[in-house]
Amino acid sequence: MPRLYPYALLLVLFLSLPALANRFANVEIKATPLADNLYMLTGSGGNMAALVTDKEVILIDAQYAELADKINAKLSELSAGKQLGTLINTHMHGDHVNGNSALMPKRIIAHDNVLTRLTADTAFPRTGLPTETFSKQLSLSGNGQTVRLEYLPPSHTDGDIIVWFEQDNVVHMGDMLFEGRFPFIDLNNGGSVRGYIANVVYVLNVIDEQTKVVPGHGELTDKAGLQRFHQMMVKTLALVEQQQAKGLSSEQIVAAGLGDEWLNWHWNFITEERWINTLLQAEPITQ
Numbered sequence: 001m002p003r004l005y006p007y008a009l010l011l012v013l014f015l016s017l018p019a020l021a022n023r024f025a026n027v028e029i030k031a032t033p034l035a036d037n038l039y040m041l042t043g044s045g046g047n048m049a050a051l052v053t054d055k056e057v058i059l060i061d062a063q064y065a066e067l068a069d070k071i072n073a074k075l076s077e078l079s080a081g082k083q084l085g086t087l088i089n090t091h092m093h094g095d096h097v098n099g100n101s102a103l104m105p106k107r108i109i110a111h112d113n114v115l116t117r118l119t120a121d122t123a124f125p126r127t128g129l130p131t132e133t134f135s136k137q138l139s140l141s142g143n144g145q146t147v148r149l150e151y152l153p154p155s156h157t158d159g160d161i162i163v164w165f166e167q168d169n170v171v172h173m174g175d176m177l178f179e180g181r182f183p184f185i186d187l188n189n190g191g192s193v194r195g196y197i198a199n200v201v202y203v204l205n206v207i208d209e210q211t212k213v214v215p216g217h218g219e220l221t222d223k224a225g226l227q228r229f230h231q232m233m234v235k236t237l238a239l240v241e242q243q244q245a246k247g248l249s250s251e252q253i254v255a256a257g258l259g260d261e262w263l264n265w266h267w268n269f270i271t272e273e274r275w276i277n278t279l280l281q282a283e284p285i286t287q
């Protein structure tokens with residue numbers, strides 16, 4: 001019955017489509033107001049932020065292509081029908097850039113290294129590549145608001161920027177902050193444990209008690225939240241280093257764990273074991 005074959009194939013396709021779509025089917029894009037015309041947006045993937053100016057919507061990070069229609073609908077709702085003009089990528093990870101092309105912004109801004117790494121990824125849609133890049137700093141303005149993009153040295157990857165909404169005293173830290181959980185430090189994409197901690201210290205020294213701090217993952221927080229994150233990293237790194245100094249092997253250090261104090265920071269992506277293994281790869285201090 002060769003004529004049935006195409007129908008069988010269609011049936012297989014039809015049955016597999018819901019499985020593919022499922023992961024995002026029930027995801028809702030939620031907006032939390034941060035200031036006038038400025039919002040934190042959550043869905044699935046890295047937290048986003050949106051600023052509505054008199055001309056356009058500026059969006060920080062893109063989550064996944066499958067969510068692009070829902071994200072654009074939310075932006076339209078928040079802006080009384082304005083279009084997404086400028087998309088900014090904090091760094092190159094899929095949960096922050098996968099939606100680049102599908103969101104159809106007028107331009108995409110990122111650090112130079114993001115363009116280099118995404119270009120090297122042949123599976124990444126060319127229409128989603130950054131259209132404008134910079135090496136150190138770039139400022140945009142709209143509605144009397146200055147949006148300052150600042151590159152910080154290698155930390156989570158080698159292409160991370162943070163975004164300052166100057167007048168509103170809000171900072172989007174991208175994945176330089178995983179609020180309340182062990183961070184992912186992508187050593188294969190130019191990340192650095194000590195660079196990561198140093199960048200958090202840098203931000204702590206610039207912000208004040210009123211600053212609203214948007215993390216790449218986790219809940220909206222503030223300076224105290226960033227301090228807790230910093231303390232967790234400093235203390236767990238010190239613990240691992242003490243055990244290394246005692247001559248324990250990596251396996252022994254992982255087996256010993258970090259103790260009860262940090263249990264709540266463990267999550268499915270960066271488990272305690274994975275965090276210890278990251279700390280074990282901290283660069284030696286050279287003076």
Ligand SMILES: [Zn+2]
Binds near residue numbers: 091093156175
């Ligand atoms: Zn990331």
